[in-house]
Amino acid sequence: MRRYKRTAVAVAAAAALGATGGVAGSGEPPVTGPPPGTAAWNADRALGRALPDPTRAAPADVAAFFAGLGPADRQELVERHPLVVGNLDGVPVRLRYAANARALQGTAYARLAQPGRQILAFDPRGRGQVAEVHGDLERARQVAVIVPGADVDADSFDRAKDPYGTPTGMAKSLRAATDGTTAVVAWTGYTTPVGVGPDSATGGHAEAGAPRLARFTRGLAAVGAPRPSLFCHSYGSVVCGLAAKDAVAKNVVVFGSPGMRADSVRELGTTARVWAAKNPTDWISKVPNVELFGLGHGTDPAARGFGAHRVPAERAQGHTGYFAPGTDSLAAFAAIAQDTGGAVR
Known part of the structure; x- marks a missing residue:
């Protein structure tokens, strides 16, 4: 009987959230598929041979292809197909930076091309997707990837308001907490839900985003980067849960999570170490942790009982305070990112 009561509460909560005017989801379809410009890329024979098909080529095959090109041929591809080169996992890191800087010129997101910014991915479709690197991804001994939750896109991923609720703010805070030793990628590489409503209560956006995240991690491996630690906030933890079995990662850290679409760490099917944090003031605790008819996570x-290693978060505040300086959660995150997670109590 208790189970049915909880289920009824979950369904009622999701229905109520979906009907709450301005905070309801938009029903926006998630962006999927290969990068924009793929058709022209696949038809290009300027180098006298076929280019690796973004739909089918594994990141390791892409890396091998580019390793066989000279500087002039690489630059030609950047100039002819910046959106493909800039978004294709397995392309050398600096080449992706150059391609995205070119693709961003003249767009509404031109601020992302300012000197010093390292844009590893940029897709203008929909509300825009972007990944930015903080630190030296090519030489870092540790890498972390921030996977955000709802209401984050190319416009808002680096907003000044509520900085520790944005992937950019989280990335900068984590990098500072590791004394600059960890390269951190602020990854908004999927279409996030808008608001707290049907899109957030269901798994459609996470199901579309999970393969993109898994492929992104394989792309990091293909260019020689260390296995990353994934830091997954709120709905981003749903994405990480679905991606876990296919992602190349050494840690999966979730915080403010509504669930991972699994009942235990074992069900995630990953060899990565799984960590979880939730502070007592986080409103996500009021969301029923059930899944029925596609609602809930x-x-x-x-x-x-889930089996994750618990991350202390008593000094964090609210749903977006886990990366605030001075919190126990940030200190623990830094230890995990630096491979000293055994010190976390």
């Missing part, structure tokens, strides 16, 4: 990863 399942067991709370911070619950003892």
Whole structure:
């Protein structure tokens, strides 16, 4: 009987959220598929041979292809197909930076091309997707990837308001907490839900985003980067849960999570170490942790029975305070990113 009551509460909550005017989801379809410009790329024979098909080529094959090109041929591809080169996992890091800087010129997101910014991915479709690197991705001994939750896109991923609720703010804070030793990628590489409503209560956007995240991690491996630690906030933890079995990662850290579409760490099917944080003031605790008829995201990863390593978060505040300087959660995140996670209590 208790189970049915909880289920009824979950369905009622999702229905209520979906009907709450301005905070309801937009029903926006998620962006999927290969980068824009793929058709022209696949038809290009300027180098006298076929280019690797973004739809089918593995990141390791892409890396091997570019390793066989000279500087002039690489530059020609950047100039002819900046959106493909800039978004194709397995392309050398600096070449992606150059391609995205070119693709961003003259767009509404031109600020992202300012000197010093390292844009590893930029897709203008929909609300825009972007990934930015903080630090030296080519030489860092540790790499972390921030996977955000709802209401984050190319316009808002680096907004000044509520900085520790944005992937850019989280990335900068984590890098500072590791004394600059960790390269951190602020990854908004999927279409996030808008508001707290049907899009956030269902798994469609996460199901579309998970393969993109898994491929992104394989792209990091293809260019020689260390296995990353994934830091997954709110709805981003749903994405990470679905991507876990296919992603190349050494840690999966979720915080403020509504669930990972799994009942336990074992069900995630990953060899990565799984961590979970939830502070007592986080409103996400009021969301019922059930899944029925596609609504809800399942067991709370911070619950003892889930099997994740618990991250202390008593000094964090609210849903977006986990990366605030001076919090126990940030200190623990830094230890995990630096491979000293055994010191986390």
